[in-house]
Amino acid sequence: MDRIITQSWSLLRLYWDLEGKSRQTLSGVFLYVLVIILVTAYIFGSPDPGVWMGIFWVILIFSAVNIGVLSYLQETGGRRLYYMQLAEPLAVYLAKSLYIFLLLLLVSLVSILLMSIFHGWPVLQPGFLWSGIGLGCLGLALLFGFLAAIGSQSRNSATLSTIISFPLIIGLVMLAGKITNASLLAGSTLDLLEVEFLMLGGLNLMIGGLGILLFNYIWRD
């Protein structure tokens, strides 16, 4: 167990350093976020609260796909074999998911900041917004840590990861979206959303648990 944690930690730092050097993923994603926000601001002006939240989730879903796919795409051939010898599959999965999770949180922060400038700020209860984003990002990260690995095993991996992941994320995003939508209403309380929080937490646990159990089978060659 200790070994897994040490390995995940070193892998996470390795991913971070590599990203710091090339800035391939983040610069691409931030460019995408900026373009979407500017275009939607041009089209919608300051949109309705519901539309505001919709734009945010579209940004987050596509960022998650991009980050997930790119994080595995960079590891081809020799480098991949090297990681396989170096680390346990479980450590790779945990490090990948955590890495995607951190990048997604960063992307959410930046897009919320930009959206508050370009689209206005319809949020009345930021607590629900941030908890919804946190749980949603965690679920997306655990899901893409697994699905992008599946996609990377095949030919044309980028398209395939996107196609196989879209139907699977809908349930997750619907639940997280319900929580973030509550942040737009003054009258939402924690009691009203108890079921959604429990369900989303349970879904995250299930996705993470299955990822941990099954990653071994898709990673080894």
Add this chain to the structure above:
Amino acid sequence: MRFLKSYGWKLLGVLLVLYSLVAGLLIPLKPGVLHVSPSAFGPDTLAVLDITGYNTRFTRSEDTRIWLKLNDEFMIKADSVAVRDDNRITAFIHIPPFLPVPEQTVDCALIIDNAIDGAFVKPASVFLRQLEKNQELGYAYWRKDRIENLHVNTFVGFPYRGILEETIRNTYYHVPMWFGMIFLFLFSLVYSIRYIRGTDPWGADKTRALNTIGLLYGILGLVTGALWAKFTWNAFWSMDVKQNMAAIATLIYLAYFLLYRSFEDPDKRDRVTSAYNIFAFATLIPLLFIIPRMTDSLHPGNGGNPAMGGEDLDHMMRMVFYPAVIGWTLIGFWMAELVYRVQVISHRISELPQE
């Protein structure tokens, strides 16, 4: 005996499906009221109600009686009725000047009873309004008549329900598709787990065969549902939560086949698709069983529990519905077995030495 042991379930499946087709399509509906016109009356008038029945035999019975029923306490009886043909009857009802309730407008159920068709109801079919209120006088008018000596409907048939009408039969073909799909996907999950744990080397092929038929059932469920929705909700697709979730579920399994085709190495393909299949089934559960319960839906028994409620199926329908579910599920497994056997044979052929 050996024949029954190995083929019995297939035979049972064929018999049950045939039974559900014959019984489900041939048994007629019970009598019902198709429509009533006009549907609104003012106070103190002689209402001439033209009633169109469905599967009724008015000419054959002489004692047809008709009531307007406001609730269990208050009702009025038609003064006379005139039968025009088997399906059309006119009722003459004197609408009293006052209603026994304080509301300005009320809706009444129409009750028809005779010896041949038995008693049947169309709820909320006539609207009555009053200009002045006098509850005391209203009591006198509305308590005069009683609904009594109703004939028991001995007619063997499926219940007639407004909106649904003949499409009530779709219950035996649309709903079993979903039951069959869930069972097929459940077994494919079991075989995926067995393959991945190394206990069944053919597990991945069985998974694929079961998913092929499961997906077929899912698509058939969507199609039969859309046709039914066109008749009852007036649109093939009304963004109902269950329609959407079912469409997403079929997309998840379509993605499985895309994934399956994108590998060249069969060993790697079997491993990865089995892992995806386990993952896919797990994410299917919130889509099909949790989210629909949290949202309102047009499907029956919704807002809370999407199961078939006691109101939706009567005794007669259960006699067809449960055999249909079992029969279509068995036929699904048989089809999956055939797909699997074709796969195994084509594996063997491809392994034969070339001439």
